[in-house]
Amino acid sequence: MSQAETKPRMNPQQPNSGLENTFHLGKPGTGELVPSRYALRIGEIDVLVVSDGVLPLPTKMLGHNADAADRAAWLDDMFLPPDAYDWALNVVVVRSGEQTILIDAGLGLDPDLNLPRAGQLIKRLEAAGIDLASVTDVVLTHLHMDHIGGLLIDGVKDSLRPDLRIHVAAAEIKFWEAPDFSHVSMPPGFPDALRAAAKQFSKEYRGQLRLFDEEYEVAPGVVVHRTGGHTPGHSVVRLVSGGERLTFAGDAVFAVGFEHPDWYNGFEHDPEEAARVRVRLLRELAANGELLVATHLPFPSVGHVAVTGDHFRSVPVFWDY
Template sequence: MNLHNTSYPVSSGPEELVPSRYALKIGEIDVLVVSDGVLPLPTKMLAHNADPAVRATWLHDMFLPQDAFDWALNAVMVRSGGKTILIDAGLGSDPNLNLPRAGQLIRRLAAAGIDLSAVTDLVLTHLHMDHIGGLLVEGVKQQLRKDLRIHVAAAEVKFWEKPDFSRTAMPEGFPDALRSTAKHFLKEYGSQLRLFDDEHEIAPGVIARRTGGHTPGHSVVRMASGDDALTFAGDAVFAVGFEQPDWFNGFEHDPEEAARVRIRLLRQLAETGEMLVATHLPFPSVGRVAADGDAFRWVPVFWDY
């Protein structure tokens, strides 16, 4: 595996005195993980089906607070076969939910010297607001290409026509915000959608695959070139999901299926040794998966800079 941290122009200012992008090579494919910031959320949402005492012990052992902590928000830029691909678009403007430290993606892409007009394709793992909201920031649509192709699973678009939140466990206000953001997105960008059923090649070596579970059309994106491969898992995997893969996340619309998807994906990655990046793993979230009995272990890569 050849990790290659590319140099990009940066803007000065104290607001950027945090790591917010990490570049690597997957064979001939360029990958840039970009932080959209963090989401402060209740810890119960990590595992609402777990015994509270067991959940408290896990948080204690991980040196995490018991009430709430910051979930990372990561997106990925990919260059392959002459295409520039953005995978997920971050939260965007704060949707009245007191999330001031998220929604940084557009600013950080600019700081990395990436012009939005250069993006030829956009892949959405699903239509939760923290994955599509960046597209709804004022002025962003005007910067994007008129022929931008937005790839998303057909089952995902169908779901948001009449979303079912009966199996989720979200804080007050989130279901309404998710519903309204998805509706707004589909109205703004519906004509640019390129729907797929189960699997779709976006560019050479870049394949989106529907997994379902988290949402009916949730998808992952695998990048493979030569002997190297990396999967962007979206919301299929959370930090707690390695040691406790059967714990239910509050945003999962089908928790049992989400657990099956998570276990299947982690088992595959443990067997192949391929790398993993996910939306809500601590930035830059690049690492591998090791099997640990019936559970798994996260093995982050050593930073190359």
């Protein structure tokens, strides 16, 4: 089975015509043993989830306000190792009408962090047959380096079109002028790396920024909404077309957040608000049955949200081969 064959059919009565000529170009990445891209269609909108790889982080990052024994129990229940957890890094490419939209840009390459299994986005876009010059818009859920780093790789800016529009919440740009790290719980080195990446991004791309306050329709059926919480300008992207819906939640939802939405993630700058945002979003998704994709859910992360007692439950889609 090739990577190009992994796509779900969201409505069996509505075949995915056009996907074969859009997101199924190119050959699988050389030497890859697992799929790294996953295509689906939301009404008339083509969607491609692309893996930027994984980065290992201390398990305390899953919930630094939780008791260590509770974290260990969750990891054990999930058959995961106790000390380091591989965080998935998912990016989405959307085609709506004449626009090709990149939602987030992955980690990029930061040699000081020694994360060789991440930063795969650019080569995987190439393997999928997606030319950077075809991207008309970029939407950034926030400015953490694992969401903007791909734009900072040498040569990438020169490959992008000069009239590229980069959509980001105005509150996010304001925050990174003097970021507050007093409520986070990150490994050493990460705050400095985050500051440096945000500063470099603002310097290189300021002329292409298109700022919004609360929400903005980037393309037909593609709307970005500011949620705050994770960062002041953190945003989610809602896709709506043909009666179908999908939300790309960025860092509003993590794997542990279904069972423990009140656990504070180590990268959250306002963890109390982030927890409120998470609960509101999961309740909404459970109520309306729409699809969820998020940056750090296991690839391809496409699934639904259900409610079981006092907890939420992630229900992955069945892959359609």
